[in-house]
Amino acid sequence: MTENDKELKIVYDYEWLLDRAYSKLPMRRSSKAYDIPSLEIEYVGDHTMVKNFGFICNRIRREPRIAMRFFLKELAMPGSLDERNNLVVYRRVTQKSLYELYNRFLETYVRCATCGSYDTELGREGKVWYIQCLACGAKTYVKPV
Numbered sequence: 001m002t003e004n005d006k007e008l009k010i011v012y013d014y015e016w017l018l019d020r021a022y023s024k025l026p027m028r029r030s031s032k033a034y035d036i037p038s039l040e041i042e043y044v045g046d047h048t049m050v051k052n053f054g055f056i057c058n059r060i061r062r063e064p065r066i067a068m069r070f071f072l073k074e075l076a077m078p079g080s081l082d083e084r085n086n087l088v089v090y091r092r093v094t095q096k097s098l099y100e101l102y103n104r105f106l107e108t109y110v111r112c113a114t115c116g117s118y119d120t121e122l123g124r125e126g127k128v129w130y131i132q133c134l135a136c137g138a139k140t141y142v143k144p145v
């Protein structure tokens with residue numbers, strides 16, 4: 001291989017890599033429903049615990065306090081977050097009710113209404129709340145929790 005060939009090969013490799021990088025762009029992965037963790041529910045006495053609540057909130061980029069507020073408000077029940085940001089409801093809540101609320105929270109406060117991605121952030125402008133999509137950039141206004 002001559003010096004010139006080597007240089008050509010490098011250029012070729014670089015363009016090939018660049019092509020590859022670009023061809024991968026439309027495939028950019030954005031979180032879909034099946035990437036969202038399911039709830040790990042446990043009953044302790046008459047309390048209901050969502051043992052992976054902190055993990056879920058981290059995964060969907062939401063403050064545990066806000067998600068908790070939504071759940072407790074909708075359930076109209078008392079509760080709190082434990083030291084690991086996991087939800088404790090001071091009542092027995094059926095798995096069905098928890099899943100209904102979880103789905104409602106995801107639909108209303110996480111999922112991008114434009115592209116369906118779950119890679120979003122919740123933003124605030126004063127009293128106005130919105131979802132900012134990290135996949136398509138759309139901004140959707142939502143009701144404050």
Ligand SMILES: [Zn+2]
Pocket residue numbers: 112113114115116117133134135136137138
């Ligand atoms: Zn989007």
